[in-house]
Amino acid sequence: MSMQTTVTIAGVTLQNPVMTASGTFGSGMEYADFVDLHRLGAVVTKGVADRPWAGNPTPRIAETTAGMLNAIGLQNPGIDVFLSRDLPFLQQYADTTRIIVNVCGHSIEEYLTVVERLSDAAVDLLEINVSCPNVREGGIAFGTDAGALHEITREVKRHAKQPIIMKLSPNVTSIAEMARAAEDAGADALSLINTITGMQIDIYRRTWTLANRTGGLSGPAIKPVAVRMVYEAAHAVQIPVIGMGGIACGEDAVEFLLAGATAVAVGAAHFHEPRASLQVIEGIEQYMQDQGVTDVRTLIGAAC
Secondary structure (H helix, E strand, O other), X not given: OOOEOOEEEOOEEEOOOEEEOOOOOOOOHHHOOOOOHHHOOEEEOOOEOOOOEOOOOOXXXXXXXXXXXXXXXXXXXXXXXXXXXXXXXXXXXXXXOEEXXXXXXXXXXXXXXXXXXXXXXXXXXXXXXXXXXXXXXXXOEHHXXXXXXXXXXXXXXXXXXXXXXXXXXXXXXXXXXXXXXXXXXXXXXXXXXXXXXXXXXXXXXXXXXXOOOEEXXXXXXXXXXXXXXXXXXXXXXXXXXXXXXXXXXXHHHHHHHHHOOOXXXXXXXXXXXXXXXXXXXXXXXXXXXXXXOOEHHHHOOOOO
């Protein structure tokens, strides 16, 4: 059976709807010995800032019953290293695999510095990580306040040469409100969910497991929350939604597609199975074959 697996996000066509989630795949170099990057719909890079970020103190990762907590703090070497080292590596796969750069910052000016440095780069899409703390507003994350989200989306859109994906935080009262705020400000697509804030205490040391006290929960535990939020966001806006949160197999990915996602991102699963993204692609294809689905796009939002 002939199957059509391509999807389009903001005018950019992906050979299949599966990409990597930022922060779980580096820029692909760490996984190239295990994963044929030519098979992926897109590689989403780790967050890139205007200068090197050291991240949070250790310990900053903890295993949970059905996932993991992380408080890495968006450690990254900065835009200069990305442009000189990571992007040339990714361009080896650009004939088949789209390149999406995740951008982070502590102020609108920091975001815009990175966006402008990427203006002439061979990058297909920008994913704007609005879970960063807005230092000018006392540390509140851009993505937890609709007004702040609208402002940063509008400013990034004014300066970006590539289409922008706003990566939404789940730590809000109404994800639909946040999705509409980003769309109204000019976002070309949305991605969600980012990690859910959590905490773990070592009862024998009687202190926090993570030096940062709190961290972002990812993995299978958050998938039902993610599916619900993707559904609510996708039905609140007209722009494409990229779904993520606990995806580990093809069946998980199909669930997000049926909820309204145009594409999906595989994240924490890479830490225990480096080939997770390929397995998800293969799982979607197997599902389509078994169910007689000839075009993956017919699955998008098909749950009723």
